[in-house]
Amino acid sequence: MKKLKPGLFVKVLIAIAAGALLGMVAPEVLVRIFKTFNTLFAQLLKFIVPLLVLGLVTPAIANVGRGAGKMLLAVLAIAYLSTICSGFFAHVCGSNLMPHYLQAGELSAETMSAKEFLPYFDLKIPPLCDIMTALVFSFMLGVGMIFIGSGALKRGFDEFGEIIKLTIEKAIIPLLPWYIFTMMCEMSAKGVISVVLGSGAKIILTGVVLTLIWLVIQYCIAGAIAGKNPFKCLWNMIPAYLTAFSICSSSAAIPVTASCAKKNGLEDDIVDFTIPLCSTVHMCGSTIKLAVSAIAVAYIFGVPVPFAVYVNFVLMQGIAAVAAPGVMGGVLMASVGLLESIMGFTPDQTALVMTLYLALDGYGPGCNVTGDGAIAIVIDKLFKKK
Numbered sequence: 001m002k003k004l005k006p007g008l009f010v011k012v013l014i015a016i017a018a019g020a021l022l023g024m025v026a027p028e029v030l031v032r033i034f035k036t037f038n039t040l041f042a043q044l045l046k047f048i049v050p051l052l053v054l055g056l057v058t059p060a061i062a063n064v065g066r067g068a069g070k071m072l073l074a075v076l077a078i079a080y081l082s083t084i085c086s087g088f089f090a091h092v093c094g095s096n097l098m099p100h101y102l103q104a105g106e107l108s109a110e111t112m113s114a115k116e117f118l119p120y121f122d123l124k125i126p127p128l129c130d131i132m133t134a135l136v137f138s139f140m141l142g143v144g145m146i147f148i149g150s151g152a153l154k155r156g157f158d159e160f161g162e163i164i165k166l167t168i169e170k171a172i173i174p175l176l177p178w179y180i181f182t183m184m185c186e187m188s189a190k191g192v193i194s195v196v197l198g199s200g201a202k203i204i205l206t207g208v209v210l211t212l213i214w215l216v217i218q219y220c221i222a223g224a225i226a227g228k229n230p231f232k233c234l235w236n237m238i239p240a241y242l243t244a245f246s247i248c249s250s251s252a253a254i255p256v257t258a259s260c261a262k263k264n265g266l267e268d269d270i271v272d273f274t275i276p277l278c279s280t281v282h283m284c285g286s287t288i289k290l291a292v293s294a295i296a297v298a299y300i301f302g303v304p305v306p307f308a309v310y311v312n313f314v315l316m317q318g319i320a321a322v323a324a325p326g327v328m329g330g331v332l333m334a335s336v337g338l339l340e341s342i343m344g345f346t347p348d349q350t351a352l353v354m355t356l357y358l359a360l361d362g363y364g365p366g367c368n369v370t371g372d373g374a375i376a377i378v379i380d381k382l383f384k385k386k
Helices: 008-025 030-061 072-102 129-149 149-192 193-226 230-236 238-247 253-261 268-281 284-300 307-320 331-339 347-359 363-383
Strands: none
Touching: 008 149, 008 193, 008 347, 030 129, 030 307, 030 331, 030 347, 072 193, 072 268, 072 284, 072 307, 072 363, 129 307, 149 363, 193 230, 193 284, 193 347, 193 363, 230 238, 230 307, 230 347, 230 363, 238 253, 253 268, 253 363, 268 284, 268 347, 268 363, 284 307, 284 331, 284 347, 284 363, 307 331, 331 347
C-alpha cells in the first residue's frame, strides 16, 4: 500500500493547532528554541526571494520571444490588468468591510512586546540584492535576451531557475509548517492566540467571498464583450474551480480548465493557447488572497499603509508572480520580500500573512483558473476570425 502523506494545507492546519496548544504550557526555554528557528528561517526567506525573482521571472520574460504575436501580447496585457485590478478591488472592499468586524491595533507593538521571547542566537543571512533590484535586473535581462537572442544566457537562467525551484520545493516548502508552528506557539505563549485565530477565520472568509464576487465581475465583462451569457459560462467552469481548489495548483488543473473553457463555445486552438499561458501569468485569486491578508494584518497591528504604497506593492507583485505558479506556494514566496521592502512589514507580520494565506490555500488557485476561462472568452472574441 502506498504511504499516504498529508498535503501542505493539512500540515498548516496541524501546525496552527499544535502551536496554539503547546504555547499554552511550553516553558520559556522551549519557546526561545522555537523562536531561534523562526528567526533563522525568516533570514533564509529574505535570502531566497530575490534569487527566486531572478531565476523565474528572467526566463519567463525571455520566453515571450521577439516575434511574439498580437494574441500573445493581448493575453499578457489582459492577464496583468486583471491581476492588478483584483488587488485594487481587494483593497477597496477589504478596507471598507474589515473595520466592521476586526479591531484596529489589537496586535499592536505594545501588545506583542508585553512578553518577549528572544532567540538564543541570531544568524544574519544578507540577501545578494533587495527585491526591487532583482525585479529591475530581471526585466532588463529578460528583454535584453529577447533582442540579442542570447541562447546561452537564457539556458543558464533556465538552469538557475530549476535550482531555485528545487530549493523551494525541497527545503522552503517542507519547513513552512514548522515556521508557522513556531510562530503560533510564540503567540500562544504571549497570550494573543485567541485574537489571531478569531480574526483569522474572518479574514479568510472575506477573501473567499471577494474572489467569488471578482469572478462574477470578470464573467460579466467577458460576457458583455463576447455576447455570451456570463452565468452560463461561469457555471461551465465549476469543475475547473473545484479541481484547482482541491489540488491547490493552477498549472496542474490546465487540462480540466481547457476542457471547461471549450464548453463555452470557444475555438480549440485559442483555448489550447490561452489557458496554459494564463496559468503562469494570471494570478487574480492569489492576489486577492494575499492583499486581503496583508491589509488585515496591517489593520490589526495598527500599521497604516498609504494607498500610494499599496499601489506600488500591487504593481510589483503582479510582475513578481509571473512565473511563480511553477512552484508550490510560489506566489507567496515571490511576495514575501515585497511585504517587507514596500509595505514595511516586520518578520512577525509577514509570518502571519503567510499563515493566513496558507490556511485555506485552494480558493486562490480556484479563482485563478476560473478567471483564465474569462480571458479565453475575450481572446476568442478578438481573434476567432483571424
